Amino acid sequence: MTRKLLIADDEPNILISLEYLLKREGYQVTVARDGQEALDAVGRECPDLLLLDVMMPRKNGFEVCQALRADERFAALKILMLTAKGRDTDVAKGQALGADAYMTKPFATRELVQKIADMLEGNA
Amino acid sequence: MTAERRLLLMTGLAALALAAWLGLTAALVMLTLEPADRSLVQQLLAPRWALALMSWVFAVMVVAGLIRRHLMPAMATPARIADQARALVSTEGAPPVAASGPKAIRDLAQAINELAGQRDELRRNMAERVQEASRSIQQERNRLAALMSELTQSVVVCNLDGRIVLYNNRARLQFRALSQSPTLADGAELIGIGRSIYGVFDRQLVAHALESIHLRMARGAGNPSAQFVTTTRSGQLLRAQMAPVRASDAAAGEPALSGFVLMLDNVTRSFQEEHQRDQLMHGLTERSRSSLASMQTAVDMLALPDLEPDMRERFLGIVGDEVSAMSRRIADLAHTTTQGLKTRWPLEEMLGSDLLLAAQRRIEAVTGRSAPTAEVDASVWLHVDSYSLIQALTYLSARLVEEIEVRFLRLRLQSVEGRARLDLVWEGHAMSTETVMSWETDPMRFGSESTPLSVRDVVDRHGGEMWFERERLRHEAFFRFLLPLANASEQLEAAQIMGNESRPEYYDFDLFQGAETDSDLDDRPLSLLSFTVFDTETTGLNPSQGDEIIQIGAIRVVNGRLLRQEAFEQLVDPGRDIPAESIPIHGITPDMVQGKPPIGEVLPAFHAFAQDTVLVAHNAAFDMKFLQLKEASTGLSFHQPVLDTLLLSAVAHPNQESHRLEAIAGRFNITVLGRHTALGDAIVTAEVLLRLIPLLQEKGIHTLREAREAAQKTYYARLKY
Numbered sequence: 001m002t003r004k005l006l007i008a009d010d011e012p013n014i015l016i017s018l019e020y021l022l023k024r025e026g027y028q029v030t031v032a033r034d035g036q037e038a039l040d041a042v043g044r045e046c047p048d049l050l051l052l053d054v055m056m057p058r059k060n061g062f063e064v065c066q067a068l069r070a071d072e073r074f075a076a077l078k079i080l081m082l083t084a085k086g087r088d089t090d091v092a093k094g095q096a097l098g099a100d101a102y103m104t105k106p107f108a109t110r111e112l113v114q115k116i117a118d119m120l121e122g123n124a
Numbered sequence: 125m126t127a128e129r130r131l132l133l134m135t136g137l138a139a140l141a142l143a144a145w146l147g148l149t150a151a152l153v154m155l156t157l158e159p160a161d162r163s164l165v166q167q168l169l170a171p172r173w174a175l176a177l178m179s180w181v182f183a184v185m186v187v188a189g190l191i192r193r194h195l196m197p198a199m200a201t202p203a204r205i206a207d208q209a210r211a212l213v214s215t216e217g218a219p220p221v222a223a224s225g226p227k228a229i230r231d232l233a234q235a236i237n238e239l240a241g242q243r244d245e246l247r248r249n250m251a252e253r254v255q256e257a258s259r260s261i262q263q264e265r266n267r268l269a270a271l272m273s274e275l276t277q278s279v280v281v282c283n284l285d286g287r288i289v290l291y292n293n294r295a296r297l298q299f300r301a302l303s304q305s306p307t308l309a310d311g312a313e314l315i316g317i318g319r320s321i322y323g324v325f326d327r328q329l330v331a332h333a334l335e336s337i338h339l340r341m342a343r344g345a346g347n348p349s350a351q352f353v354t355t356t357r358s359g360q361l362l363r364a365q366m367a368p369v370r371a372s373d374a375a376a377g378e379p380a381l382s383g384f385v386l387m388l389d390n391v392t393r394s395f396q397e398e399h400q401r402d403q404l405m406h407g408l409t410e411r412s413r414s415s416l417a418s419m420q421t422a423v424d425m426l427a428l429p430d431l432e433p434d435m436r437e438r439f440l441g442i443v444g445d446e447v448s449a450m451s452r453r454i455a456d457l458a459h460t461t462t463q464g465l466k467t468r469w470p471l472e473e474m475l476g477s478d479l480l481l482a483a484q485r486r487i488e489a490v491t492g493r494s495a496p497t498a499e500v501d502a503s504v505w506l507h508v509d510s511y512s513l514i515q516a517l518t519y520l521s522a523r524l525v526e527e528i529e530v531r532f533l534r535l536r537l538q539s540v541e542g543r544a545r546l547d548l549v550w551e552g553h554a555m556s557t558e559t560v561m562s563w564e565t566d567p568m569r570f571g572s573e574s575t576p577l578s579v580r581d582v583v584d585r586h587g588g589e590m591w592f593e594r595e596r597l598r599h600e601a602f603f604r605f606l607l608p609l610a611n612a613s614e615q616l617e618a619a620q621i622m623g624n625e626s627r628p629e630y631y632d633f634d635l636f637q638g639a640e641t642d643s644d645l646d647d648r649p650l651s652l653l654s655f656t657v658f659d660t661e662t663t664g665l666n667p668s669q670g671d672e673i674i675q676i677g678a679i680r681v682v683n684g685r686l687l688r689q690e691a692f693e694q695l696v697d698p699g700r701d702i703p704a705e706s707i708p709i710h711g712i713t714p715d716m717v718q719g720k721p722p723i724g725e726v727l728p729a730f731h732a733f734a735q736d737t738v739l740v741a742h743n744a745a746f747d748m749k750f751l752q753l754k755e756a757s758t759g760l761s762f763h764q765p766v767l768d769t770l771l772l773s774a775v776a777h778p779n780q781e782s783h784r785l786e787a788i789a790g791r792f793n794i795t796v797l798g799r800h801t802a803l804g805d806a807i808v809t810a811e812v813l814l815r816l817i818p819l820l821q822e823k824g825i826h827t828l829r830e831a832r833e834a835a836q837k838t839y840y841a842r843l844k845y
Contacts, residue, residue: 011414013442017421020435024428055410084413105417109424 003120004028004045008038008064009053009082018051021109022116035059039067042074049120052099054083054090062097069098078119082107131196135188142183146176201225205233212240216247269631281369281631283383286321286330290631298390299324302356313732316690317632318654318682320736321386325364329354333366334384341368341381353391361392407453415446422446471586473610476504476537476544483514484535490518490570491525495533498549504539505610509585513607515575516582517548519568520603528553536602543588544609549602560592634683645738645765646829650817653828655681655767656734657813658692659805660747661710663702667750672698673723674712676730677802679810680737684817686810692733693803695720710800724758727751731760738828742785742809744768765828769812771835776819778838788812 005027007018015031022029030045032038036058042050050068054061061081068074081099083090091102100119103112154162169176201224211218220240223233269290272279278295282288299315302324314323321330333350340348349367356362369383422442425431431439480497487495517535524530529552536547568575583590589606645653658678664671678692695712697720707713741747744766755761773783780791789796789808792815796808820826825834 011418013418013446014414014421016438016442017418017425020425021421055414082417084410084417105413106420107417109421 002026002028003049004030004047005049005051005116006030006032006038006041006045006047007051008032008035008041008056008061009051010034010056011053017109021113025113025116027116035061035064038064042068042077046074047077049078049080049116051116052079052081054081054085054094062093065094065097065099080115080119127196127200131188131192134191134195135184138187138191139180139184142180142187146180197225198229201229202232205229205236209236209240212236216244265631265633272631278388280315280321280386280388281383282321282386284381286327288315288317288319288321289383289633291315291317295388298362298388301390302360302362312690312692313729313735316680316682317685317687318680323735324356325354330366333364334381337366337368337384338381360390361395363389363391365389404457408457411453412450415450419443419446471507471509471608474506474508474510476500476506476546477502479506479508479510479513480535480537480546482510483517486514486518487521487533491521491533493521493525493531493533495521495535497535497537499536499538501538504537504544506544507586507608507610509582512577512582512585513605515568515570515577516579516605517546519570520548520563520579522570523563524550528555539609542609544605544607546605546607547602548605549600551600554594554601555592557592564590632683632685646832647827649826650820650828650831651684654683654737655740655810655813656737657681657740657806657810658730658734658747659741659802659809660750661712661800661802662706662750663698663700664706665746667753670700671750672696672700673726673750674698674702674717675710675802676726677804677806678730678733679803679806681740681810681813684814686807686814688807691803691806692730693801694726694729696726697722699723723754727754727758727760731762734762734764737764739764739766740769740809740813741766742769742805742812744770765832767813767828767831768835769809769816771838772816772820772831773812774838775825775831775834776816776823785809785812 005022007015007022007029008031009015009018010033012033015033019029019031030041030047032041034057038050038052038056039059041047052061052064056064059067061083065079065081068077068079078101079099080101080103081094082103082105083094084105091104094102101115103115154165157165205221208219208221212221220237221233223230223237269292272290272292275292276294278298279290279292280288280295281290296315303314329352333352336350337348340350347367349365351363351365353361353363365387367385367387368381369385371380371382419442422439425439426436426443477497477500480500484495484497487493521533524533530550532551534547534549536545536549538545564579567578579590583605586607588608590603592601592603594601656678657680658676660673660677661675662671662673673696675695676692677694680687680690695717697717699722702712702714702717739748739762745768748762748766751762769785769788770783773780773788777783777791780787785805785808786796789812792812794808794811794815796804820831820834823834825831
């Protein structure tokens with residue numbers, strides 16, 4: 001069965017690449033351009049994993065993460081936070097709010113793909 | 125009882141006593157005689173009764189004479205001495221007790237005089253001591269105030285009620301920046317002796333800081349102080365450091381405060397700079413990370429061997445896009461940092477011509493060559509580290525003189541495109557670029573003294589630049605320094621501090637004792653009140669018929685002192701013509717009020733200036749009428765109590781015919797300067813008020829209430845204006 005991924009990021013340039021990359025890896029990929037869109041898309045698509053950028057308009061990644069974790073329906077959803085904020089306080093905050101993993105931009109795509117695979121593996 | 129009557133009474137008593145004694149003697153003699161002898165004696169004496177009477181009268185006269193001559197003075201002298209001694213007790217400098225009469229009395233008088241002398245001596249000593257002590261206290265206070273006024277840090281000292289006891293010039297300037305109408309009230313409505321600091325700072329904030337100081341003191345902390353940052357009503361950001369003023373009479377072991385010191389910094393600008401820096405940092409880190417992430421991912425995709433040509437185009441596009449975005453950000457960053465964010469070295473504001481003069485003196489002292497200043501823009505204010513900059517100039521001059529034998533040096537200063545150009549010019553030889561390079565980067569040396577700094581370091585410290593240039597036509601060469609200019613507000617502040625020659629009195633330590641603010645204003649003594657003494661000039665005498673205020677002048681009197689530094693003076697555009705016949709009175713012509721603010725702008729500033737004080741004016745009813753007629757249009761009413769020096773003068777000098785301001789000033793020997801300008805008149809009125817207060821006290825009028833009641837009762841108060 002094809003795994004469903006949702007990518008939420010407001011940078012169109014990275015969205016294009018990530019979408020291309022993850023489709024190539026065989027996932028079914030949806031994209032969202034801000035926090036609110038991401039929440040709506042999660043409700044609609046019920047993805048297995050969410051790639052979540054922190055800095056986004058309307059609702060930021062932390063808010064989205066918190067809202068999803070408060071909802072029983074998405075208990076199985078894996079959240080991987082991506083952020084340009086390099087401070088360890090942000091990592092701590094993301095994990096406290098319910099993110100399963102955290103990656104700091106920039107990152108190697110190979111590592112990202114591996115991480116996603118590991119996270120979905122753990123679920124399976 | 126008069127002396128005459130006393131004499132008569134005493135003589136009468138003596139006469140009666142003599143008569144009684146004669147009668148008694150006769151009766152005794154008669155009783156011892158036989159009846160026959162008794163009748164014989166009666167027969168013998170009867171015809172001679174007149175003789176006995178005469179003898180009695182004579183005796184009475186003799187006694188009267190004795191009383192008058194000896195007894196009366198002996199009795200009067202002690203009474204006189206008692207009177208004189210009493211006079212000595214009650215008034216100092218009364219004439220000494222006159223010594224006359226018997227020796228014992230004279231001795232007594234002398235003893236009294238000695239006692240009085242001793243007392244006077246003691247009093248004089250005491251007064252001298254007190255005076256000496258208060259003189260030295262005054263000296264200490266003056267020294268402290270002088271010290272404060274020199275500080276470039278702004279300092280405000282308050283008592284526990286938050287009333288300002290002392291402030292310095294810098295604080296005054298800072299508060300001007302906080303004022304909502306800086307040009308009108310000049311910040312004097314916010315800062316002033318006796319004014320409340322809570323006009324500027326939130327009471328809770330100050331209370332909180334005080335509490336934490338209290339806690340620290342109770343814990344025994346050595347330097348208990350507190351800090352807070354607050355935004356003011358005008359949107360400025362102030363950082364305040366608070367330190368306690370300890371009560372000098374506090375019981376041992378118990379921390380007690382009598383007030384607090386606030387050191388203030390306007391951090392608005394540095395905060396903005398900090399914020400800007402943060403944003404730059406943010407741009408550099410987070411946004412670059414995002415860009416890098418986009419690029420990295422795109423590059424990873426490009427590396428895929430089986431990439432479709434159109435996707436390849438897209439990824440290449442992404443890389444190009446992000447690269448140019450990053451370049452843009454870095455260009456922006458470079459631009460902003462050159463605009464002054466680069467320098468972290470503490471630089472001071474300095475008038476360019478001052479710097480040049482100092483440099484000239486130093487160069488001449490070191491090289492022995494004259495180095496006059498020429499082509500100096502006197503308006504240039506620099507933002508410099510003057511010491512190191514002068515060192516650099518001197519060092520370069522010394523090398524010029526020593527190594528290429530330059531004889532004529534010149535200093536030049538211009539402001540070009542937001543930067544200052546400081547040139548060290550010489551005539552004659554130029555030198556090679558290599559030489560210049562080494563002069564620039566060698567550590568500076570003066571004789572045997574060397575510094576770790578090079579000219580380059582000094583230039584970097586200023587975020588500036590320096591180079592060597594030749595003017596072949598004039599056969600001249602020069603080193604040019606590009607230096608930062610002080611920004612406009614710094615220039616202004618610095619100029620005002622420099623321009624203030626006099627050391628104004630910005631303090632009143634007696635306010636530390638003034639903890640009576642709780643009692644009703646009406647019951648407080650006149651000598652401890654804060655007054656705003658004011659005067660208005662108007663287009664005419666009938667406010668209800670369209671006459672308007674054209675000038676308001678006011679001065680503050682606090683704790684019995686006239687505060688000349690805290691004045692208010694403003695011309696007002698009356699919005700109507702100024703009658704020609706009134707111009708000789710006030711000397712204000714229509715062109716003088718042109719472009720001045722209307723009363724609707726001036727009155728709020730004056731209202732703020734006069735808050736929490738008692739208003740005083742000469743013939744106050746007149747001025748108040750003008751103010752009251754503006755209540756409806758400005759929404760400002762002057763609720764505070766009002767005192768009228770005209771009425772108070774009538775109370776103090778009920779028998780004087782004239783209570784015009786000039787007449788009263790003449791009686792008090794007050795020099796009148798600038799009469800008939802609003803501020804001039806306000807100052808004279810204030811001087812009159814200060815002299816009236818002790819006279820009123822003599823009449824038993826001490827409090828504001830008593831003064832107002834007494835004024836109401838005067839004849840003048842009953843005249844309707």
